[in-house]
Amino acid sequence: MLGEKRSGRFVIPGDKIGVIEEFIPGYGTYVVDGAIYASSVGFLSIDPKSRIASIKPASQRIYAPKVGNIVVGCVWGVQTAMAFIRIIKIERSFLSGFFTGVLHVSDIDIRFTKDILDALKLGDIVRAKVISEANRTYHLSTKGQNLGVILALCSKCGGTLRLKSKREKKLQCEVCGNVETRKIASDYGSGNL
Ligand SMILES: [Zn+2]
Secondary structure, three states: OOHHHOOOOOOOOEEEEEOOOOEOOOOOOEOOOEEEOOOOEEEEEOOOOOOEEEEEEEEOOOOOOOOEEEEEEEEEEEOOOOOEEEEEEEEOEEEEEEEEEEEEEHHHOOOOOOOOHHOOOOOOOOEEEEEEEEHOOOEEEEOOOOOOEEEEOOOOOOEEEEEEEOHHHHHHHHOOOOOOOEEEOOOOOOOOO
16 A cells, blocks of 8 residues: 555655665665665656565657747756756656756856856756757756756755755755755745656
């Protein structure tokens, strides 16, 4: 019953699934200190008989981003002038991580972004808008209240960053207390993707 209830949940890398006393780690998972975490994006599946917990890819269908779409993705590369976003969701549809979007530093905020790493970092989950698909490259923008980083982890220890001051856009690690900044969406930390 527990397995039935807990399976089907959408997970992203790093989400805790359970402990090894409850489940057997399967495809798309990894174990740290007896706890099972998702290593891929998808839906949690728990086999009621074998108790194997695995991650099923989010979608078999290929949805291509279109200009104007709101997408959610994970930052997997940061350079001086741009960041690369692995798109995991287009509008309401989850993907298995097929498309990469490019977020140029000038498209991050209406305010000038001096250092891209003050606005986002590797591993952050961001909500962005597709502004161009020229040359088959999906150009993204996080300008706007509801766009930007929606979940970030501490760059020192990997703990979850919680909103410390909304006005200053300061985030604080709940584990080590490290304070960082991001270009956050207005609903940062709400759990909304
Ligand atoms: Zn920390």
